Amino acid sequence: MKPDMADETALVAQLATGDRAAFECVYRKHNASMLRICEGMIRNRATAEEVVQDSWVAVLNGIGRFEGRSSLAGWIFAILVNKARSRAQRDGRMISFESDGEEDGLAAAFDGRGRWKDMPDLWETITPDRIVEGRNMLAHVAAAIDALPASQRSVLILRGQQDLDPSEVCAILNISEGNMRVLLHRARLSVRNSLDAILAGSRS
Amino acid sequence: MLSCKEVAERASALIDGELGMFDLLQMRLHLAMCKGCSAFVRQMRITRDLTASAALLDDQRADEVDRRIAAILSRLPDGRHTGP
Known part of the structure; x- marks a missing residue:
């Protein structure tokens, strides 16, 4: 058992009893990421926000059925992706996450013998706040x-x-x-x- | 001996600790001798760490969060989630 699983069981129990603070904590942890993923799939901000809200409603309504077979986060994101997928299908688009077959971003970085054409920079001046x-x-x-x-x-x-x-x-x-x-x-x-x-x- | 291109292809696996012993040794051998690849792997580590940190940027304004949470709770059937 992972060390944080006991905490998660407690959190799930709080969500099931309707604890608003517990919900706000989970919401703050995942909502922005849910919106980013959803917007990537749906390509429309307003629709993506609707789908994310629908997902939260489904999460709270269904929390009694959460059995801990995945993490709580995994369960929430599964609900989100399924809803976004259905929404995209309804709008006539199929979503697949299979590899896009594009070349990777370094295709032009090497010479014929697989050596760097230009040496990568050391990035010595980079900081998060810069x-x-x-x-x-x-x-x-x-x-x-x-x-x-x-x-x-x-x-x-x-x-x-x-x-x-x-x-x-x-x-x-x-x-x-x-x-x-x-x-x-x-x-x-x-x-x-x-x-x-x-x-x-x-x-x- | 791995080429620089092959080292770059394995950079994510390296920094995520997913390489087997043989691949790991080959990578270390190359990195010990190649400044370019060492710099590149360093860039990929920085990218990984900044990506993780960027998630914390999304801290939303309190009143906006309150409004959105209220909208979600109002859609629950049984009037739950009304406590403090």
């Missing part, structure tokens, strides 16, 4: 994440921000573990590339 082009590096990261395709964006948020287990991420998005790793790596490369471009711009 302001470049009017915003700090964290805001640049957030913007880069929002620019990712839905599949990469979802994996990066679930794995790299919400810290869900790989098996949960794969179950929620219906992808294989190998596929998830590819998507996570590509997502990081894209974020890395935009940070590198921003830092290079600030040096010149």
Whole structure:
């Protein structure tokens, strides 16, 4: 048993009794990530907000059926992704999180023998608070994440921000573990590339 | 001997601690000799850490959160979640 599972059982019990503070805590932890994933799938802010609200209602109504077979976060995101998927289908679009088949962001970085054409920079001046082009590096990261395709964006948020287990991420998005790793790596490369471009711009 | 391209492809697996012993040794061997790849792996670690930190940016304004939570609770059938 994981050390935080006892806490989670208590939290679920509080949610089931209608404890508002417990709900606010869970809401604050996940809502922004839910909205980002949903917007990636639905591509419309207002509709995405509706779907996220519907998901929270379903979470609270269904909390009595939560059995702890996944983490609470995993269960909540599964509800969200299913609702977003149905909504997209209703609007005539199929959502698949299978790898997008694109080349990764380093396709042009190497010569024919697999060596760097340009040496990567050391990024010695980067800190989360550093302001470049009017915003700090964290805001640049957030913007880069929002620019990712839905599949990469979802994996990066679930794995790299919400810290869900790989098996949960794969179950929620219906992808294989190998596929998830590819998507996570590509997502990081894209974020890395935009940070590198921003830092290079600030040096010149 | 891995090429720089192959090292870059394995960078996420390396920083996530997912490489097997043989791959890990090959990576370390290359990184010990290659400044470019060392810098790249460092960039990927920074990217990973900044990504995790960026999630905390989304701290929303209290009154906005209150409004949205109220909207959710008002849709529950049995008037639950009305406590403090």
